[in-house]
Amino acid sequence: MSILVFIESAEGAIKKSSLEAVSFAAAMANGSPVVAVAMGSIDSSALAQAGAAGASKVLHIADARLDQGIIQAYATAIAAAMAKEGAKTLVLAKSSLGDPVAARVAIKTNASLVSNVAELPNTNGGFKVKRSIYTGKAFAEVELTAETKILAIKKNAVTLKEDGAPASVEAFSVDFGANDFGMNITSTDKTTGEILLPEAEIVVSGGRGMKGPENWGMLEDLAKALGAATGCSKPVSDIGWRPHHEHVGQTGVKVSPNLYIAVGISGAIQHLAGVNSSKVIVVINKDADAPFFKAADYGIVGDAFEVVPKLTEAIKAAK
Amino acid sequence: MKILVCISHVPDTTSKISFTDNHTKFDSNGVQFIIGPYDDYALARAIEIKEATGGTVTVLNVGEADTEPTIRKALAIGADDAIRVNAFPSDSYFVAQQIASIAKEEKYDMILMGRESIDFNGGMVHGMVGEMLGIPSVSPVMKLEVEGGKAKMAREIEGGKEYLEVSLPLVAGCQEPIAEWKIPNMRGIMSARTKPLKVVEPASNDTRTKLSQYQMPAAKGAVKMVSADNVAELVSLLKNEAKVL
Numbered sequence A: 001m002s003i004l005v006f007i008e009s010a011e012g013a014i015k016k017s018s019l020e021a022v023s024f025a026a027a028m029a030n031g032s033p034v035v036a037v038a039m040g041s042i043d044s045s046a047l048a049q050a051g052a053a054g055a056s057k058v059l060h061i062a063d064a065r066l067d068q069g070i071i072q073a074y075a076t077a078i079a080a081a082m083a084k085e086g087a088k089t090l091v092l093a094k095s096s097l098g099d100p101v102a103a104r105v106a107i108k109t110n111a112s113l114v115s116n117v118a119e120l121p122n123t124n125g126g127f128k129v130k131r132s133i134y135t136g137k138a139f140a141e142v143e144l145t146a147e148t149k150i151l152a153i154k155k156n157a158v159t160l161k162e163d164g165a166p167a168s169v170e171a172f173s174v175d176f177g178a179n180d181f182g183m184n185i186t187s188t189d190k191t192t193g194e195i196l197l198p199e200a201e202i203v204v205s206g207g208r209g210m211k212g213p214e215n216w217g218m219l220e221d222l223a224k225a226l227g228a229a230t231g232c233s234k235p236v237s238d239i240g241w242r243p244h245h246e247h248v249g250q251t252g253v254k255v256s257p258n259l260y261i262a263v264g265i266s267g268a269i270q271h272l273a274g275v276n277s278s279k280v281i282v283v284i285n286k287d288a289d290a291p292f293f294k295a296a297d298y299g300i301v302g303d304a305f306e307v308v309p310k311l312t313e314a315i316k317a318a319k
Numbered sequence B: 001m002k003i004l005v006c007i008s009h010v011p012d013t014t015s016k017i018s019f020t021d022n023h024t025k026f027d028s029n030g031v032q033f034i035i036g037p038y039d040d041y042a043l044a045r046a047i048e049i050k051e052a053t054g055g056t057v058t059v060l061n062v063g064e065a066d067t068e069p070t071i072r073k074a075l076a077i078g079a080d081d082a083i084r085v086n087a088f089p090s091d092s093y094f095v096a097q098q099i100a101s102i103a104k105e106e107k108y109d110m111i112l113m114g115r116e117s118i119d120f121n122g123g124m125v126h127g128m129v130g131e132m133l134g135i136p137s138v139s140p141v142m143k144l145e146v147e148g149g150k151a152k153m154a155r156e157i158e159g160g161k162e163y164l165e166v167s168l169p170l171v172a173g174c175q176e177p178i179a180e181w182k183i184p185n186m187r188g189i190m191s192a193r194t195k196p197l198k199v200v201e202p203a204s205n206d207t208r209t210k211l212s213q214y215q216m217p218a219a220k221g222a223v224k225m226v227s228a229d230n231v232a233e234l235v236s237l238l239k240n241e242a243k244v245l
């Protein structure tokens, strides 16, 4: 029986987190077909890339109204795609759109839904998954008891597969209900050409120790040298030094990159909650007693204003 | 405006998390419980809207009797009355059913809650309730204004935000900076004691997931310190030892 994967795109390409979701489905499919479903205006050639990650086919609902993330319409479309394919499992990447959409699909399809899935399921007796809980401070193994199952996966839950053949792309149309477009998106305010924080493999993050927004240039230079996204602590976005979507932590974005570099952030428990599933953490702080060092893999005690430009140079030199 | 605010009862953000009974029970020993921080934002915004336009704010919690101090705190912050559904909140589906069942009777204009609880971080209840009631659900909402039967909102998306309009009734999962957290004052705390808190039994006991076991993450190794005068060494460690560059 096929597994359906909901894939999101950004700037004309499938998001990396969605390709990871396809790879996750391929790893659990055991040879059954993995079918992706994509919404809105995007090139077929871009969608065929889902094949590299393990999909055999992409259903494309090319309705231009879906260029915007209309939660109810997306849920209707995904449920229709599951019915068409006879799919009893849906996999998607956890995201600000994926979560609210998955919740509605779960009700439409009478499914068990688990979010924050950190590993491939264990199907020895039942269907169990390991999910992260308490904002990354612990895990829970939970059993999905309904016949239909939905998994919203965390970044890095599986290694990205990149060697599959291109997928076929099939147009699919959905009969939307009168209420599906009840949400009217009037405008969007979005940075373009930047690496999205939840998607990034490397994150350079600054705290109150950066003293002011005018000093972010050096963090942006470091991020650029590394191909990283920039993040910040909560007070930094509260004061308005940085936009809210860069706020990392318990009440902000939870990241799990390969490398998280924290500069001038003290390491309060609420900040750590958002970064504790990063593979490697580097802390730069002038206070040797900053709590962040206890959660770090590598640390430098020093003044950010001296260390960061030197680090940027050293990274450029090592390339 | 009739507003329902759904609150979770969760360990304080500074809590050390541990488990008992062979890793099947949360160890609440010494843990301070609070209104979920995101729910607290939703509550604060609901009270601001009520103060500006009139109406009522009811708080709802699905939980056993030990959550009542948390519910009283929400009343002290300014909610008018409260409902406790007397059951352990086993999973998102279980909780969503209780909320939807009460909302079907009460016909709220808005059902607000946090974007996610900070214990299981599911972020699923608002969407489930919206679907069960057949009304729009929006999350994560960082701005909410109500005007002539319509809500104008800003929703956070990766890399920015989008502005949208939705007709009432609706469900919203909220986050900062929708409002500032409110701290109860003395008068609020006194009046909360006598505000109505109704206890009802669950409308259904269905769940769709079952907890097998809790696990703790692997312990982190010791930090390796590098001199500020030798950043090249850090780059070499990241490249050759950690293999992340």
Ligand SMILES: Cc1cc2nc3c(=O)[nH]c(=O)nc-3n(C[C@H](O)[C@H](O)[C@H](O)COP(=O)(O)OP(=O)(O)OC[C@H]3O[C@@H](n4cnc5c(N)ncnc54)[C@H](O)[C@@H]3O)c2cc1C
Binding pocket: A206, A207, A208, A209, A210, A232, A233, A234, A235, A236, A247, A248, A249, A250, A251, A252, A263, A264, A265, A266, A267, A268, A269, A270, A271, A274, A284, A285, A286, A287, A290, A302, A303, A304, A305, B013, B037
């Ligand atoms: C319910 C709740 C939720 C919260 N959620 C979050 C959250 O999601 N994310 C979050 O980040 N916080 C959150 N917080 C806030 C958190 O408790 C801390 O207050 C916050 O993380 C501190 O931010 P900071 O490290 O940037 O600032 P500070 O704690 O002020 O630390 C600044 C650091 O910079 C260092 N420094 C100063 N100058 C320099 C220099 N020249 N060079 C190098 N280092 C320097 C200092 O030594 C210090 O360690 C939350 C709090 C609560 C109560």
